[in-house]
Amino acid sequence: MKNVISTYFPKVEDIQKAAETIRKVATETPLMESIRYSSEFDASIFLKREDLHRVRSYKIRGAFNKISSLTEEQLKKGVVCASAGNHAQGVAFACNHLGVKGTIYMPTVTPKQKIEQTKMFGKEWIEIILTGDTFDDANKMARDNCSAEGKTFVHPFDDPKTIEGQATVGLELINQSDKPIDYVFVAVGGGGLASGLCGIFKALSPQTKIIGVEPAGAPSMKKSIEKGAIVKLRTIDKFVDGAAVQKVGEYTFSICKDHLYKMITIPEGKVCQTILDLYNRDAIVVEPAAALTVAALDDFRDEISGKNIVCIIGGSNNDITRTAEIKERALLYSNLKHYFIIRFPQRPGALKEFVADILGPDDDITHFEYSKKSSRENAPAVVGIELKSSADLKPLIERMKTNNFFGDYLNDKPDLFQYLV
Missing domain, CATH: 3.40.50.1100 (Rossmann fold)
Structure with missing residues (x-):
């Protein structure tokens, strides 16, 4: 082989x-x-x-070509595929067009839109089974089904x-x-x-x-x-x-x-x-x-x-x-969206001071999570700020530090970033 x-x-x-x-x-x-x-x-x-x-x-090209190449005996037994979405739709359409029963395994994270489209194209000729977190998980289950029932596997790429x-x-x-x-x-x-x-x-x-x-x-x-x-x-x-x-x-x-x-x-x-x-x-x-x-x-x-x-x-x-x-994701990549832990002083007017004196004229707060749970001098908040220019980041951090608002920068701490934001 x-x-x-x-x-x-x-x-x-x-x-x-x-x-x-x-x-x-x-x-x-x-x-x-x-x-x-x-x-x-x-x-x-x-x-x-x-x-x-x-x-x-x-994906309709490969799926239809593969299924069309099968023998009558193979077509009667039905086909199986694994797909994150597009190959599934191609297989579903081919099954409906050719009158072939198909079982389609898709990762559980597949966007709902792709699942609904697959159902629409396949109609009563297909069954959709959501399983696993990745294509590879769905692929294993599809392979097992083929082995157990003697069906033909329609591979999304390796055929x-x-x-x-x-x-x-x-x-x-x-x-x-x-x-x-x-x-x-x-x-x-x-x-x-x-x-x-x-x-x-x-x-x-x-x-x-x-x-x-x-x-x-x-x-x-x-x-x-x-x-x-x-x-x-x-x-x-x-x-x-x-x-x-x-x-x-x-x-x-x-x-x-x-x-x-x-x-x-x-x-x-x-x-x-x-x-x-x-x-x-x-x-x-x-x-x-x-x-x-x-x-x-x-x-x-x-x-x-x-x-x-x-x-x-x-x-x-x-x-x-x-x-x-x-x-x-686009804003983060462009260095225009930034997340911080901000230490707000526990006194009236602190937020107003932050907005008026710390933020730049074109900066925008797009995320704010704050909870006063203690009588500490400073209470932290997770704040997301969108900038007009990536060059505005350094002076913004300098103003935070000078006025004792800066707690931590989260963008370069992926583990903490994912947990807090």
Whole structure:
């Protein structure tokens, strides 16, 4: 099995066959130039709008191609998958379209919006089971179900048919672009889409550089490539849920380690700022994993100048209830949101003095927790302050210390920060 995995590489004819298969359910998504990003980076920046599929992500490609390849006997027994959301929707749609019973295992932390969408696409053909805290937990339960009931597992990324289905994104790109593509930025979770792109571009556009992008809190592919073997991360930040896996696939690792131009990571806070920018300035709604590719452009500003660039916008399944967290993470990353323990003197007018004399004219209190539980000279409060400029932080702390209000700065104390805020 290991030898088969190490020698597998997606073939053009198989990708073309997959394109014919998925054409039944997935229309070609547009390749749109971003005037704003093209101007900012002095390059031709195009967005491949995979968020515009009917299931709002590219995952329909791989899921439908895989299930369509099964035998009649396999289809009768049914299929099983594990997913943080987008693959689940692709599988659900395929099950409903093909009349196949499917069981879908999802982590308990999956946004409600993705769960509801999965139910809508699958209707009576699917059963959803929420289990575990990560994709890997759900994946284990799904595998156990397959073994017990003889069903077929539809892997979200580590399967040749899934990879070939995702590779059709690249086939479309090559046909859509009027000039050679110099760079393609692709988000990497398990690596299915990245592997597919490596296959099609190596064959049809070998000069194109494929850059994989992971969230900093879940760098499973980057760590694996650096070590030269698959690494299972002990803990991950699950915020970028569409690209947060503890362990990449064997097929995908074998392909990505040899064929990606570079593999980089982006801080979750920067991803959040990109989500807000795309919404506020371009009227594009993206999920965290889809924002990774655009957020990565900064790291290649000099290298991509004057080049023809494509960023894959992988999906738009973002839960609106996460907006507050997205804004918070963006402000923290931009060094504009700060949390302190403030020691307020136990006398009337202390808060008024803090607001009038300590805060700057553009500073805003956005969080305040205070409880007077003793007769001590000073009583602490947890205070969140939003600044207009990151340069305002140092003078603010100096004024706090000079007037004996400063207790502690929480942003650089993650354990205490998580407990108090």
